[in-house]
Amino acid sequence: MTFYRGMTCENVTIKGDGGTPMSAYAARPEGRGPFPGVVLIHHAPGWDELYIEFTRRFAHNGYFAVSHNLYERAPGNSPDDAAARVRAEGGISDAQMVGDTAGAVAWLRAQPQSNGKVGVIGSCSGGRHALVYASTRSDVDACADLWGGRVVMTREELNAKTPIPPIDMTNNLSCPLLGIFGNDDRAPSPEQVNAHEVALQQHSKVYEFYRYDGAGHGFFYWNRPIYRVEQTNDGWAKIFAFFGKHLA
Amino acid sequence: MCTSIVEIIRAEGMAQRGDDWFTLAQAVVTYDHARHAPLEDVITLDFVDAGSARAGVELTLESARALRAALDRAIAAAEFEEAEVRGKGAVKKAA
Numbered sequence: 329m330t331f332y333r334g335m336t337c338e339n340v341t342i343k344g345d346g347g348t349p350m351s352a353y354a355a356r357p358e359g360r361g362p363f364p365g366v367v368l369i370h371h372a373p374g375w376d377e378l379y380i381e382f383t384r385r386f387a388h389n390g391y392f393a394v395s396h397n398l399y400e401r402a403p404g405n406s407p408d409d410a411a412a413r414v415r416a417e418g419g420i421s422d423a424q425m426v427g428d429t430a431g432a433v434a435w436l437r438a439q440p441q442s443n444g445k446v447g448v449i450g451s452c453s454g455g456r457h458a459l460v461y462a463s464t465r466s467d468v469d470a471c472a473d474l475w476g477g478r479v480v481m482t483r484e485e486l487n488a489k490t491p492i493p494p495i496d497m498t499n500n501l502s503c504p505l506l507g508i509f510g511n512d513d514r515a516p517s518p519e520q521v522n523a524h525e526v527a528l529q530q531h532s533k534v535y536e537f538y539r540y541d542g543a544g545h546g547f548f549y550w551n552r553p554i555y556r557v558e559q560t561n562d563g564w565a566k567i568f569a570f571f572g573k574h575l576a
Numbered sequence: 577m578c579t580s581i582v583e584i585i586r587a588e589g590m591a592q593r594g595d596d597w598f599t600l601a602q603a604v605v606t607y608d609h610a611r612h613a614p615l616e617d618v619i620t621l622d623f624v625d626a627g628s629a630r631a632g633v634e635l636t637l638e639s640a641r642a643l644r645a646a647l648d649r650a651i652a653a654a655e656f657e658e659a660e661v662r663g664k665g666a667v668k669k670a671a
Contacts, residue, residue: 372578373611403628408611412622412630416584416604452578452609477578485580515578544616545578545609553614 334358335387342396342435345427352396352432353380355387361441364575367432367468368395369450369457371546372419374411375399378549389568391575392441396432398425398457419453421489422460429461433468445469445575449567452476452546456494462505463497470574472506472567475545477515479524498527504534506570508563510543510556538566581607591623591631598629610634 337355344350357363366386370379375397386393397407398420404410414420429448436446447470450458455476462471478485481493505528509521516524521539528535540547540559547556548563587603604622611620612634619640621633635643 372608404630405628408632409628409630411611412604412620412632413624413628415582415606415608415620416602416622416624418580418582456578475578478580552610554609554616 333388333390335384337384337387340394340435342394343431344396344400345424345431348401348428350396350400350428350431351375352394352435353383354392354394355384356392356439356441357387357390361392362443363390363392363441364443364571365433365436365439365446366391366393366571366575367429367436367446367448368393369425369429369448369454369461370395370398371450371452371454372411372415373452374407374414376407376411378551385564391571392436392439394432394436396428398428418487418489422457422464422491425457426461426464429457430465430467433465437467443575447471447571447575449571450474450476451548453478459494459501459505460497462503463494463501466502468503470504470506470571471501472508472570474508474548474563475510475513475516477513477545479516480520495524495527498524498531498533501528501531501533504570504574505536506567507535507537508566509537509539510545510547510559511539511541512544515545536566536570538563579606579608587623591625591629593629593631596629598625598627600624601626 335355335357340352340354341349342352368383379395383393383395399410399414402410402413433446446468448458448461448468449472451474455473458471459473462468479494511518525537543556543559544554546554548560583605585603587600589600590597602624606620610618618634623631
């Protein structure tokens with residue numbers, strides 16, 4: 329009995345913003361497909377092993393998944409060092425992230441196993457990035473934001489790299505949105521999550537928000553003390569139900 | 577917590593990573609969720625060169641405060657030495 333499906337994982341090179349060659353990790357289930365696609369946008373700690381694991385998790389659940397290295401341009405001996413450099417530079421620009429992610433979306437759509445649908449997901453800064461992407465372009469079919477901070481931004485937080493608060497882009501959100509948040513988080517705070525939800529309602533957007541008690545920022549990260557097992561298990565179930573509905 | 581709390585200073589000196597020493601260009605101080613330490617939010621110190629070398633530290637807020645106090649004490653003592661007044665009747669001020 330074949331209960332667990334095999335998968336193929338490989339490093340690939342995609343075309344990032346401005347045609348820049350960019351490393352990405354791709355995982356697809358065994359078989360010819362067609363499979364729905366998911367682009368994973370890594371978190372502020374960088375293109376780390378956790379995201380590679382998440383990518384395989386999607387393949388295990390029937391998705392053709394790809395995670396690209398948004399910190400490819402930063403000097404560093406490891407994803408960790410690159411993340412520290414990017415952090416010191418105030419992060420990457422939203423415009424560059426959109427260009428890089430568009431390359432990952434296009435790469436997925438061009439694969440012969442693609443079913444033509446692509447979702448985007450990220451956590452932490454990647455959650456914000458996923459939301460910015462889906463609010464800037466209209467080539468994804470579903471978006472999942474996991475505890476993305478700085479969706480609501482003060483005027484002082486705006487700069488050349490992040491010129492528009494994502495909440496102000498709500499009218500342009502081009503696909504259904506899933507939001508997963510910990511009520512003990514301070515960025516995004518429960519108040520900011522509520523404000524975002526009000527904006528989604530005002531613009532009649534399709535969304536699902538799930539708020540978890542007893543959980544803070546990054547509660548899916550099994551290798552961190554912030555891990556919360558019950559909330560994480562439920563959160564993953566919500567993610568697969570959401571993508572199952574919108575990417576089939 | 578996803579913060580944008582970052583402080584950067586130009587740093588002169590050297591740092592060690594493994595067996596190699598590298599020349600510092602910057603020291604970066606942040607407050608955000610820990611990447612490695614089994615802690616939630618931490619003060620992070622990154623000492624970096626102009627290229628790709630880095631020595632990083634993650635500290636609890638309490639440890640960071642103690643480090644700041646230790647730096648203040650050591651700097652006060654160093655300034656006393658630098659002023660070349662030791663042994664000339666000068667009284668060292670408390671940090």
